[in-house]
Amino acid sequence: MEAITGKALILACSAVGAGLAMIAGIGPGIGQGFAAGKGAEAVGKQPEAQGDIIKTMLLGAAVDETTGIYGLVVALILLFANPLVGML
């Protein structure tokens, strides 16, 4: 078994870190689903307001997406523009 260099260790840890960052996706998934559920419920009660309901739902869901995108950005940085190897 070959030796593990410092660089290899950083890159390996970056792979694990990228995976862990994606767990943030749990939040928006639950939240947007809640919004979708409430949207469907509201359309059932007031179908004439469907357009407004969907607009509000999508706007809220877009705000909700942010933390998931933060997780994605950190994972992408770790993978494609890893600043840590440069500090070695």
Place this chain on the structure above:
Amino acid sequence: MANFVEQFMTWLLSFDKEALILGASAIGAGLAMIAGIGPGVGQGYAAGKAAESTGAHPENQKTSLMTMLVGAGVAETTGILSLVVALILMFGNPMVNQEGNAIAIAGSAIGVGLAMVAGVGAGIGCGYAAGKAAEATGFAPENQRGIMMCMLLGSAVAQTTGIFSLVIALIFMFANPIAAASVGGTPELAVVLGLSAMGAGACMIAGLGSGVGVGYAGGKAAEAVGINPESTSKSIMLMLVGSAMAQTSAIFSLVVTLILMYANPFIGVDANFLILGCSGLAAGIAMIGGLGPGIGQGYAAGKAVEGTSFNLNASNKVMVVMILGQAIAQTSSIFSLVVALILMYANPLVGVDSSFIILAASALGAGFAMIAGVGPGIGQGFAAGKASEATGMRPKLQGAVIRTMVLGQAVAQTTGIYGLVIALVLLFANPLIGLL
């Protein structure tokens, strides 16, 4: 100087075989007891609902107390199963006498503990059903028979995943195929098998979702029968169909666990053992994503029962919405299954020429990324539930309700897709390898 993986292995192998297995058994016993969270939460909910019901209908205190105690008794099951497993590991440890490599057997002991964690789900789910049944018998003691029947039926289905986990734990303890596969093998093979055993145990944790979800459906059926006893047969039918859907991801996990135990695809593969072992562990970790769909689909089933009880004539339309919504909520666990199967049968990391530690870590990272699927699974299930409820109230609006549900569910899928993309990048287009 030997690298830390070699040093760690040498350190592990410097102990007596018995010491290593007993140490891992102690960790396994502790992990198994985490299941106690479930009955703790569930029975507390049941107690609260019974107290609330007694406040509202003091004349029915006995009936509702009795219902609560029966339900709480069922909710205790997985806590007791875990206690038994922990006691076996401590007082009658069968694993020290297994033939095979100590590292493989130690991994199996930790796998036992991880598998039993799934009991959290049945504890919460059955407790919810007990609470709803206690509440329903409080306001409708004359319907106690039907209410109890729904509660017990839902609880029995909710226990399934806890029993799956018990079976896996018993196999590891008394007829361990992982230990058998390590007999006469190298220490490297034992590491692959030990990590696969931990993956197999982690994989079973997905059953937690079905336990919670199916128990919720049982509770909603008990409530519906209390409010409208004429809905009994339709409520039970919808509850069972919805619960069967909610079991899917737990069955996916059981299949992956059994593959890792009995048909381990990493045995005999010519590649670095740490890459193979971490791939086995990662396959199990990826499947944990399935706990989301289990919870969400169970919620959908419960709300479909509630929707139908308002309007018995709408039951077919409600069922269509429920199944459609549940099918979409299944997506994340299918993503997880795909990644697990890639790791096991078409592992792209095996042939890559790079530092083994990066490749092994990439496998683990891919597994962790798939846990993101928990969120979309729960959220899409919530949407499916609310849409089923709305369809029950206004069946004529089924089309508009479905459109809104599907649109919202598509948005809720995004973070699960991000997780899948990162996992696939780590596996198939790993940019870290080029940086070395």
